[in-house]
Amino acid sequence: MTSSDSRLHGSQSEQLSKLVSELQSRGVSISDGILVEQIPGRGLGVVARRVIPAGERIVQFPVNALLNPRTVKAAILREISDGGPDAASSIFNSTAHTNQNVDVGRQPKLRPSVKGPTRQYATLLDSLSSHQVLAYYLYREKLRPNSGWTAFWNVLPTLESLSGVPMVWDLLDRGRKRFLEYLPASTSDHAARMSNQFWDDFQAVKDMFINVEDIELFTWAWLCVNSRCLYYYMSEARTSNDCMTLAPLVDFLNHSDEEHCSLQVSDAGPAMKFFSLVTTRAYDIGEEIYLSYGAHTNSFLLCEYGFTLATNKNTELDITAELLEILKHGGRKGSRDRDKRVAKIESSKLKFLEAHGYLGDYTLSVDTISYRTEVALAVAQVREEVCGDQTRDEPKARTIERSQLKSFISGASNGSKFKTKSAAILSDILEEILKKSDLMLAMANDNIKDDVDNRDNIRRLYVERKNIACSHLQLLHR
Ligand SMILES: C[S@@+](CC[C@H](N)C(=O)[O-])C[C@H]1O[C@@H](n2cnc3c(N)ncnc32)[C@H](O)[C@@H]1O
Known part of the structure; x- marks a missing residue:
C-alpha cells in the first residue's frame, strides 16, 4: 500500500506511511494494490492502484491487532498488572469501585483468564458498553505522546x-445549531437519541476514569468510534451493538449502497484468527474501493456519519411523527376533513399499539407501505373505545370492530375493511408532507447559504421525502 503524495498534504502522507509501518509491525498484511487518497467531498478514501480482481484479500489483520473492547481492555489491564496500584489509580476514579451506577446486570461472564489484583478492574471495564470503552481509549491515547497508535x-x-x-x-x-430546525422530525428524533446516548456515555466514562474533562475531545473520540467501527463478533458481547472493532486503514473505506467488499473472519487454529477485507468485484486502476456500511437511508447516514448519498437505493419516508400526531389528537386543528374521517382519540390508541408491539416506526418505501404503518392507519380510524378493554354492556358494533382490528393485526385477515379510510388518512399526510417539504426546501435555500454541504444534505432529505410521497399519492389516486 502506498499513499498518493500528490493528493494528501505532507504531514498526513507521512502519518499514513507511519501507520502502514505500524500495522505491518503488528502483523497486518496490506495489498500493494491499494492507496489512500483524498477524495473530493468524502475525506480520505481507498483507491485501486492496479487492477484488482474480485476475491482479493486486500487487508488482513491478526485479530489481536484490532482495536476493540477485548484488545483495549487487555491493554489497560496489562498496564495495571505491570504498574501495580499506582497505575490503577492513575486510570480509575477512586469512587468507581463503589459507584452505584455500574449496572451489575450488564456485566458479561468474567473472562476466566483475568485473575488476581486486576480482576476488580476487569469487572469495572466489563460494566461499560463497547462504545464507552473504545471512546475512552481513543480519548486517553490521543493525549499520550507515547501511544502505540499515534500514527492512527x-x-x-x-x-x-x-x-x-x-x-x-x-x-x-458554532453557528450550526439553527440547522436542526430544518431537519424532518424523524431525523431530529434520531439526532436527539444520539445526543442522549452521547451524554450517558460521557457520564459513565467520567464516573469510571480520572481526567475525562475535555468535552470536545470526548466528542471527537465518541464520533470516531461511531462512524468508523466495523462489526466483529466477540463471545462476551451483550448485544450486537457491542460487536464493534476499529481496523485502522479498513476504516478509510467510504460507503456505497452497492456491495463492493466484504469483511471475513477466518480461523486457522489458536493464535491464527484473521479479520480480512476481501473484494467482491473487480476494480480498475484509479477506481475507489467502497464498503457498504449497511442498508441505510440518507436520514440514518446523516445522523450517524454526517453525509448523504446523491442517489441512495435505500430510501424511505418516515411518517411516524405525522401519524402519531393523528393517533394522539385526531389530526391538526382546522383540518375539518380529517376530523370527519378520523375519530377524536386520546392515548388509548397509543397504549393499544404499544401493547401489540406496533407503536412507532411508521415508514413507506417507494412502492410499499410497511405493515406497521398499515396497522397504525387502521387504529387511527377506529373509535377510541375500540382500543380499550371490552366491557360487558358495550355495543355489538364495537366488539365486532375490535375483533376485525385484532384479526388484521394478527395477520388472520387482510384488513380490507380499513383500506379506504387508511388511504384517505395517508393521502392527507402525504399532501401535508409535500407542502412542508417545499417550505423547508425554500427555507433551507434562503437561510443556509454559508454552509453548502450541510444545506445540500438537508435538501436531499426533503427531495427524498417528496419523491416517495409523490409516488404513493399517484398509487393512491390511480
Ligand atoms: C469510515 S470513515 C471513511 C473514511 C473517511 N472518509 C476519512 O476521511 O477518514 C466514514 C466517514 O467517511 C465519510 N464518508 C463515507 N462514505 C461517504 C460517502 N459515500 N460520501 C461522503 N462521505 C462519506 C463520512 O464523513 C463518514 O463519517
Missing part, C-alpha cells in the same frame, strides 16, 4: 470535519 490518531478526521453530524450542531453549536 493523527490521520483520523478532526472534530470540525465530523461536523456534518447533526448531533455536533447541537453539542458544539
Whole structure:
C-alpha cells in the first residue's frame, strides 16, 4: 500500500506511511494494490492502484491487532498488572469501585483468564458498553505522546470535519445549531437519541476514569468510534451493538449502497484468527474501493456519519411523527376533513399499539407501505373505545370492530375493511408532507447559504421525502 503524495498534504502522507509501518509491525498484511487518497467531498478514501480482481484479500489483520473492547481492555489491564496500584489509580476514579451506577446486570461472564489484583478492574471495564470503552481509549491515547497508535490518531478526521453530524450542531453549536430546525422530525428524533446516548456515555466514562474533562475531545473520540467501527463478533458481547472493532486503514473505506467488499473472519487454529477485507468485484486502476456500511437511508447516514448519498437505493419516508400526531389528537386543528374521517382519540390508541408491539416506526418505501404503518392507519380510524378493554354492556358494533382490528393485526385477515379510510388518512399526510417539504426546501435555500454541504444534505432529505410521497399519492389516486 502506498499513499498518493500528490493528493494528501505532507504531514498526513507521512502519518499514513507511519501507520502502514505500524500495522505491518503488528502483523497486518496490506495489498500493494491499494492507496489512500483524498477524495473530493468524502475525506480520505481507498483507491485501486492496479487492477484488482474480485476475491482479493486486500487487508488482513491478526485479530489481536484490532482495536476493540477485548484488545483495549487487555491493554489497560496489562498496564495495571505491570504498574501495580499506582497505575490503577492513575486510570480509575477512586469512587468507581463503589459507584452505584455500574449496572451489575450488564456485566458479561468474567473472562476466566483475568485473575488476581486486576480482576476488580476487569469487572469495572466489563460494566461499560463497547462504545464507552473504545471512546475512552481513543480519548486517553490521543493525549499520550507515547501511544502505540499515534500514527492512527493523527490521520483520523478532526472534530470540525465530523461536523456534518447533526448531533455536533447541537453539542458544539458554532453557528450550526439553527440547522436542526430544518431537519424532518424523524431525523431530529434520531439526532436527539444520539445526543442522549452521547451524554450517558460521557457520564459513565467520567464516573469510571480520572481526567475525562475535555468535552470536545470526548466528542471527537465518541464520533470516531461511531462512524468508523466495523462489526466483529466477540463471545462476551451483550448485544450486537457491542460487536464493534476499529481496523485502522479498513476504516478509510467510504460507503456505497452497492456491495463492493466484504469483511471475513477466518480461523486457522489458536493464535491464527484473521479479520480480512476481501473484494467482491473487480476494480480498475484509479477506481475507489467502497464498503457498504449497511442498508441505510440518507436520514440514518446523516445522523450517524454526517453525509448523504446523491442517489441512495435505500430510501424511505418516515411518517411516524405525522401519524402519531393523528393517533394522539385526531389530526391538526382546522383540518375539518380529517376530523370527519378520523375519530377524536386520546392515548388509548397509543397504549393499544404499544401493547401489540406496533407503536412507532411508521415508514413507506417507494412502492410499499410497511405493515406497521398499515396497522397504525387502521387504529387511527377506529373509535377510541375500540382500543380499550371490552366491557360487558358495550355495543355489538364495537366488539365486532375490535375483533376485525385484532384479526388484521394478527395477520388472520387482510384488513380490507380499513383500506379506504387508511388511504384517505395517508393521502392527507402525504399532501401535508409535500407542502412542508417545499417550505423547508425554500427555507433551507434562503437561510443556509454559508454552509453548502450541510444545506445540500438537508435538501436531499426533503427531495427524498417528496419523491416517495409523490409516488404513493399517484398509487393512491390511480
Ligand atoms: C469510515 S470513515 C471513511 C473514511 C473517511 N472518509 C476519512 O476521511 O477518514 C466514514 C466517514 O467517511 C465519510 N464518508 C463515507 N462514505 C461517504 C460517502 N459515500 N460520501 C461522503 N462521505 C462519506 C463520512 O464523513 C463518514 O463519517
